[in-house]
Each structure stands twice: as C-alpha cells, then as structure tokens.
Amino acid sequence: MNPFSSAPALMILDMQKGFDDPYWGKRNNAHAENNTFRLLTEWRKRNWPIFFSKHLSLDPQSPLYHKNDQGIQIKDLLAPKAGEKVFTKNVNSAFIDTELEIHLRQRGIKSVVITGLSTQHCVSTTTRMSGNLGFVTYLVSDAIAAFEITDHQGTVHPPETVQELELAALHKEFAVMMTADQVINRLT
Incomplete structure (x- = not known):
C-alpha cells in the first residue's frame, strides 16, 4: 500500500551528459544517477507519472548546453522511454516557461519526488x-x-x-528530505 497521498510524480531534473564535463569542477555523490535509476525503475513498475527536464541554452556560445551539443542529451542510464514527458527549459526552474505545472494539475498530482542535477541550481x-x-x-x-x-x-x-547547506535551506520550508531507500521503503 502506498503511504503517499496518491501516486506522486517522479521528477528527474537535468540528468544530462554535459554535467560529466570537467568544466563543472568537483562533484559530490557519485551515486546520484544510480539512485535515480532505482527510483525510475520503481515508478515504471507501478506505471506512475514520470517527468524529465533538460536544460537547453539559448546562447549559441554555450560550451555544453546548446541545441547542437551532445551535452543536452539525458544520460543513457536515465533515458526517457516513449510516453515519458520531457520538458525543455532555458532557466533553472523546470516550472518556468514549461507546461510542467499544467501537466501535474491536469493529472491531479499533489506530490512530487525530485531528483537531478545540480543541487545548487535546477534542483x-x-x-x-x-x-x-x-x-x-x-x-x-x-x-x-x-x-x-x-x-x-574567491x-x-x-x-x-x-550540498549540505542547500539541503538545510530547503528542509521543512520547501521539501521533505528523504533518501532513495526511504522512498522505496515507503512504496512497499
């Protein structure tokens, strides 16, 4: 029995190949993609709503996220399947200038589970x-x-x-913090 209020939407934000570029510098949590894949697998088994976002820069000089660049592609492990909606955005929020909110409201979705890159930006x-x-x-x-x-x-x-400070700022005020294991355990 699902203890969430209803089937929550899984949101996979900007898990794009461009984030593998050394341009970004040091990164934490090397397991983020695998943990997201575990959640994605659970959502697909249940046929629950899944939404992806990907960042597309409007700047043709963007080294990683312009429309002609491989960086905009979602990582192979997390590639959307037919019928899974992908929202292309040009700013940090997946809600601005996309139809994400409309899709959530039309489907009566009240809760969302957020994963993605990067914590301090789009997430x-x-x-x-x-x-x-x-x-x-x-x-x-x-x-x-x-x-x-x-x-x-400097x-x-x-x-x-x-990561620690971003999570502290978001905790309770905007979101409930959970691990992938905690989410999966709530589903069973």
Missing part, C-alpha cells in the same frame, strides 16, 4: 517553486549532486558543503 530552484506552488515535495538527498562553487570573495566551497 534547488525547482524544489522551491514546487513547494511554493503547493505541491507536497520530497527531495531525494542521495539522488542529487552538487558541484564546488567559488563565491564572490573562496572555493567543496561540493559536500554546497
């Missing part, structure tokens, strides 16, 4: 908007990953710290 922004739009939002902490960042003073912050 954080989409999670915040999901919570603000009134969806019960679950963020899968081991099915997302952060990259190191350099702040305005200090480099390791990806583990970025």
Whole structure:
C-alpha cells in the first residue's frame, strides 16, 4: 500500500551528459544517477507519472548546453522511454516557461519526488517553486549532486558543503528530505 497521498510524480531534473564535463569542477555523490535509476525503475513498475527536464541554452556560445551539443542529451542510464514527458527549459526552474505545472494539475498530482542535477541550481530552484506552488515535495538527498562553487570573495566551497547547506535551506520550508531507500521503503 502506498503511504503517499496518491501516486506522486517522479521528477528527474537535468540528468544530462554535459554535467560529466570537467568544466563543472568537483562533484559530490557519485551515486546520484544510480539512485535515480532505482527510483525510475520503481515508478515504471507501478506505471506512475514520470517527468524529465533538460536544460537547453539559448546562447549559441554555450560550451555544453546548446541545441547542437551532445551535452543536452539525458544520460543513457536515465533515458526517457516513449510516453515519458520531457520538458525543455532555458532557466533553472523546470516550472518556468514549461507546461510542467499544467501537466501535474491536469493529472491531479499533489506530490512530487525530485531528483537531478545540480543541487545548487535546477534542483534547488525547482524544489522551491514546487513547494511554493503547493505541491507536497520530497527531495531525494542521495539522488542529487552538487558541484564546488567559488563565491564572490574567491573562496572555493567543496561540493559536500554546497550540498549540505542547500539541503538545510530547503528542509521543512520547501521539501521533505528523504533518501532513495526511504522512498522505496515507503512504496512497499
């Protein structure tokens, strides 16, 4: 019996090949894609709603995410199957200038389970908007990953710290934090 209020949508954000490029620097959570795949497998078995997003830069000089670049392709392990909706976006949030919210509302979906890349960009922004739009939002902490960042003073912050602080900021205010195991255990 599913303890979620109804079949939640699985959202797989920007799990694109471009994030494998050294351009991004150090990354945490090397298992994010595998944990996402475990969830994707469970959702497919149950025939529950699955939504993907992918980032497409409007800038033809973008080194990784322009329409003619391999970087925009979703990673092979997580490639969408026929009938699984992919929303192409040009900003961090999967809700802005896409029909994601419309699809969720039309299907009566009240809760979402979020996975993807990167924690400090699309994952954080989409999670915040999901919570603000009134969806019960679950963020899968081991099915997302952060990259190191350099702040305005030139200090480099390791990806583990970025992840920890992003999750702390999102916790309770915008989403319920869960691991992939916790999500799967709630499904059985």
